[in-house]
Every structure is written in structure tokens, then in C-alpha cells.
Amino acid sequence: MASNENPFGPSPKAVQAMEAAITECNFYPDNDARELRQKLAAGFRVATDQVLVAAGLTSLLDIICRALLKPGQNAVTSQRSFIVYPIATKAAGGEIIEAPTKDDGFDLEAIAAAIAPGTRLVFLANPNNPTGTLFDAAALDRFVARVPEYVVVIVDEAYYEFAQYFAGQRKIQYSHSLDYVRAGRKVVVLRTFSKAHGLAGLRVGYGIGPADLMADFSRLRTTFSVSVPAQAAALAALDDDAHIQLALKNNADGAESLVKELSGLGYRASLTWANFVYCEVGEDAGAVAKRMQAEGVIIRALGAWGAPLAIRVTIGTPEQNQRFLAAFKRVMERAPIRL
Numbered sequence: 264m265a266s267n268e269n270p271f272g273p274s275p276k277a278v279q280a281m282e283a284a285i286t287e288c289n290f291y292p293d294n295d296a297r298e299l300r301q302k303l304a305a306g307f308r309v310a311t312d313q314v315l316v317a318a319g320l321t322s323l324l325d326i327i328c329r330a331l332l333k334p335g336q337n338a339v340t341s342q343r344s345f346i347v348y349p350i351a352t353k354a355a356g357g358e359i360i361e362a363p364t365k366d367d368g369f370d371l372e373a374i375a376a377a378i379a380p381g382t383r384l385v386f387l388a389n390p391n392n393p394t395g396t397l398f399d400a401a402a403l404d405r406f407v408a409r410v411p412e413y414v415v416v417i418v419d420e421a422y423y424e425f426a427q428y429f430a431g432q433r434k435i436q437y438s439h440s441l442d443y444v445r446a447g448r449k450v451v452v453l454r455t456f457s458k459a460h461g462l463a464g465l466r467v468g469y470g471i472g473p474a475d476l477m478a479d480f481s482r483l484r485t486t487f488s489v490s491v492p493a494q495a496a497a498l499a500a501l502d503d504d505a506h507i508q509l510a511l512k513n514n515a516d517g518a519e520s521l522v523k524e525l526s527g528l529g530y531r532a533s534l535t536w537a538n539f540v541y542c543e544v545g546e547d548a549g550a551v552a553k554r555m556q557a558e559g560v561i562i563r564a565l566g567a568w569g570a571p572l573a574i575r576v577t578i579g580t581p582e583q584n585q586r587f588l589a590a591f592k593r594v595m596e597r598a599p600i601r602l
């Protein structure tokens with residue numbers, strides 16, 4: 264329960280599509296993923312050349328950094344956010360500036376204040392990984408209005424479907440990020456098939472942004488990097504709303520019960536907008552994670568994110584959540600240090 268995957272696996276429709284595609288694996292894939300891009304573009308009411316498909320968002324983030332950053336330039340993001348932002352930025356020779364968090368999440372005021380003449384990119388994770396926080400559509404409107412023209416804003420919505428579901432339940436307006444793209448703003452929205460669609464192992468993600476930027480990014484892709492089965496599965500997964508709804512409902516129920524149980528045990532577990540829960544355990548989280556692993560449950564300790572006392576646990580099936588909780592209680596009974 265460490266990597267925020269879908270506990271229900273891929274959609275049966277995606278599995279069927281992959282099985283059929285296996286027999287065509289003597290051929291190289293469509294390098295432009297045209298059918299998938301067309302379907303995404305039609306669904307999101309954007310032009311096909313505003314959509315770029317890559318081998319997961321990790322790959323796309325790397326491409327974006329290589330396209331837009333060089334030594335002496337920087338990218339701005341938040342502390343305690345997705346770990347690939349600093350990695351990809353530094354690999355491209357850029358510097359990463361991490362603004363302080365507010366209430367465990369993005370402080371868009373602090374991000375805007377950190378933008379400097381050398382800034383080319385801003386990474387916003389909404390919801391944020393690993394803290395599960397969210398900023399609403401109005402907050403992003405205010406931020407985008409303030410960003411200088413020379414900065415590209417990357418709005419990473421890897422957990423979009425989960426957040427949208429919670430936003431419906433909790434009655435807030437989550438995101439209308441694609442409107443910025445439709446209005447010609449320098450905003451690139453990132454989504455993935457790894458989370459709600461349950462295809463993390465296939466590696467398919469996509470960006471939606473200005474056509475000229477997407478063309479620049481496209482030139483830096485590794486040729487043929489999105490495989491024949493990956494493209495087939497992604498196309499089929501888009502048609503299986505029932506499978507996604509199953510994951511979303513299970514996730515919302517699991518989020519509620521996990522946060523309640525962990526809070527009941529005396530730990531600070533945050534409200535989540537994604538498919539994982541951030542929890543402060545009051546002691547070295549790395550040691551807790553090791554003890555959990557000895558119980559057969561893998562969770563993420565967040566020391567590398569600058570949160571040495573926090574864990575992140577992916578929301579699983581009800582059985583997996585119960586197994587996590589039982590192991591957590593056993594593990595913490597042996598070390599009763601509470602907040």
C-alpha cells in the first residue's frame with residue numbers, strides 16, 4: 264500500500280484489449296498515439312495537437328524539464344510535493360525552489376512570491392502527493408492570473424478522478440484547469456492512466472496544453488515509448504466508467520474509515536482528496552514502515568519528503584484497509600509514542 268495504485272486492477276475491457284493487442288506486438292506502436300490522442304481530445308473538447316501521450320507522467324515531467332530548463336533557470340514548487348519534480352528539474356540542469364507549505368499543502372501565495380526572473384516552470388500537484396491536500400478552482404484562477412508570461416504552469420492532476428468524486432461529495436468546485444488551455448494560457452494539465460484506471464504497470468500518461476509547447480515536448484520523447492498494449496488498454500479503459508466508479512466509491516469509503524480509525528487511535532490523519540492517506544505517527548516513520556513490512560504490509564515513510572514522522576498509506580479494498588489497521592495497531596502497541 265505504498266504507491267497509490269488501484270486495488271481493483273485494470274478494467275476487464277482493458278485486459279481484453281491488451282490480450283488482443285499482444286498478437287500485434289511484432290509491429291512497432293503508433294509513435295504519435297493518434298487514436299488515443301484523438302479520443303482524449305474529443306472527450307476534453309481540445310484539439311488533438313494539444314494532447315501529448317507519454318510513457319507515464321514521470322516520463323512527461325522529464326521531457327518538460329529538458330525542454331524548458333537549462334542551467335541558471337529554475338522551477339518552483341512546494342515543499343512536500345511529488346518527488347519527481349526536483350529530480351527531473353535537477354536532471355535537466357535546473358534549480359528547484361520549494362516554497363513552504365500551508366496547512367500541509369500548496370500555498371499558492373508563497374509559490375507566486377517565489378517566482379523569479381530565472382523561473383520557467385511551476386509545478387502544482389492538485390491533489391498533492393504525499394499530503395493529499397487540494398486547492399480549489401477559485402484559488403487556481405487567482406494564481407494563474409498572477410503568473411508572468413514567461414512561466415509555464417504545470418497542473419498535475421494525476422489524482423483527478425478521485426478529487427472530482429470527493430469534490431462532488433464535499434460540494435466544492437475542484438478544477439476547471441482545461442479552461443486555461445482552451446483560453447490559450449501557458450498551462451499544461453497532466454493526467455494519467457496509472458491511478459483511477461489501474462494501469463500503473465503499463466506506463467501511459469498525457470499532457471494537455473498549448474499546441475506549440477506540446478510539439479516541442481513531442482520532439483524530446485523516446486521514439487515508440489508507449490507500447491502497443493499500453494495504447495490499446497488506455498483506449499479501452501476510457502470506455503469503462505463502471506470500473507472507475509467502483510474504484511472511486513471504494514476509495515471514498517476507505518478514506519473515511521481509515522482517517523476515522525487512525526484519528527481514533529490518536530494520530531493526525533489528514534482529510535484526503537486522493538487515493539491515499541497522510542498520517543503523522545509521532546516517531547521515526549522509517550522505523551514504523553520497517554515494522555509494518557515485517558507484518559507483511561508495505562507503506563511509504565516520508566522522510567525523503569522532509570516529513571520524517573509521517574507515513575502515506577494507499578487506500579485499498581476494505582480487506583486491505585483492515586489488514587493495514589490490524590498491523591498498524593500491533594506495530595504501534597510496541598512503541599506507544601503518540602502525538
Ligand SMILES: Cc1ncc(COP(=O)(O)O)c(C=O)c1O
Nearest residue numbers: 319320321345392421455457468
Ligand atoms: C502527483 C503525481 N504526479 C505524477 C505521478 C506519476 O504518474 P505516472 O504513473 O503516470 O508516471 C504520480 C504518481 O504517483 C503522482 O503522485
